[in-house]
Amino acid sequence: MLLLVDLDGVVYRGLVPVPGMAELLNERYAAGDTVVYVTNNSRWHRDEYQARLSGMGMPVRADRIVTAARATALVLTEGGACPITLVFGGPGLARELRDVGIRTVAPTDHGLAAEPAAVAVGIDLGLTYRRLSIAADAVRRGARFVATNRDPVYPAADGLWAGAGAMVAALATAAGREPDVVVGKPEPRLFQAAAASVGADVASAVVIGDGLLTDIAAANRVGARSVLMLTGVTSRAAAESAPPALHPTAIAADADELGRILDSMGAGSA
Numbered sequence: 001m002l003l004l005v006d007l008d009g010v011v012y013r014g015l016v017p018v019p020g021m022a023e024l025l026n027e028r029y030a031a032g033d034t035v036v037y038v039t040n041n042s043r044w045h046r047d048e049y050q051a052r053l054s055g056m057g058m059p060v061r062a063d064r065i066v067t068a069a070r071a072t073a074l075v076l077t078e079g080g081a082c083p084i085t086l087v088f089g090g091p092g093l094a095r096e097l098r099d100v101g102i103r104t105v106a107p108t109d110h111g112l113a114a115e116p117a118a119v120a121v122g123i124d125l126g127l128t129y130r131r132l133s134i135a136a137d138a139v140r141r142g143a144r145f146v147a148t149n150r151d152p153v154y155p156a157a158d159g160l161w162a163g164a165g166a167m168v169a170a171l172a173t174a175a176g177r178e179p180d181v182v183v184g185k186p187e188p189r190l191f192q193a194a195a196a197s198v199g200a201d202v203a204s205a206v207v208i209g210d211g212l213l214t215d216i217a218a219a220n221r222v223g224a225r226s227v228l229m230l231t232g233v234t235s236r237a238a239a240e241s242a243p244p245a246l247h248p249t250a251i252a253a254d255a256d257e258l259g260r261i262l263d264s265m266g267a268g269s270a
């Protein structure tokens with residue numbers, strides 16, 4: 001089976017691994033499952049996740065980590081395109097775009113002069129009025145407006161920071177139009193790109209996530225099965241009172257219960 005595994009709240013909480021997940025994912029990997037990690041986070045390059053995940057004992061390769069930044073790179077290069085892209089975001093996003101051959105420019109007068117055909121927006125810890133104004137100028141001049149995600153907040157070690165969605169909203173307001181594409185959950189593109197990266201049909205995947213409005217909503221939109229983990233941001237009561245579009249296929253309290261659910265799903269689809 002293809003497992004699309006969310007990170008925060010599923011395999012770790014902050015810097016602390018979720019108990020039993022490394023053992024379970026190693027078992028699934030050894031038994032032949034394909035494990036792809038997916039996250040809306042656009043701040044880091046895959047290499048940084050690979051180091052963190054392998055340090056926690058998770059089965060991982062760099063090509064099995066699809067962040068919203070990586071998926072944005074894949075979306076921008078669909079059909080063989082390779083647009084000069086103005087990056088209104090951090091260095092991890094820019095590096096992911098350059099990895100697929102895209103020429104990136106910064107939101108500066110010099111970057112704008114390169115006539116970017118796309119503007120990629122992610123969490124921008126160097127956000128300034130000037131960067132926002134130049135990104136809006138590029139969108140008004142016709143650049144494709146591609147948002148990594150619309151998360152309103154970013155969970156950091158010391159509390160909630162403004163998320164990429166706050167930058168997207170500011171840019172949409174300043175440019176006078178909404179994004180052409182939003183890549184991250186709950187939109188379908190992140191999961192579609194993750195499945196395509198291993199040559200699989202996204203509808204065959206099992207999404208393992210802790211967010212109803214993100215992981216489970218996106219799973220339902222792409223027709224994938226899903227397991228809601230109660231190890232993160234969602235309670236059982238919230239899951240059980242959610243509307244049908246947010247219903248997971250199954251709910252797991254911990255890694256042990258997830259293992260039993262995946263066993264039954266594998267037996268059902270074999």
Ligand SMILES: [Mg+2]
Pocket residue numbers: 006007008009010209210211232
């Ligand atoms: Mg999560």
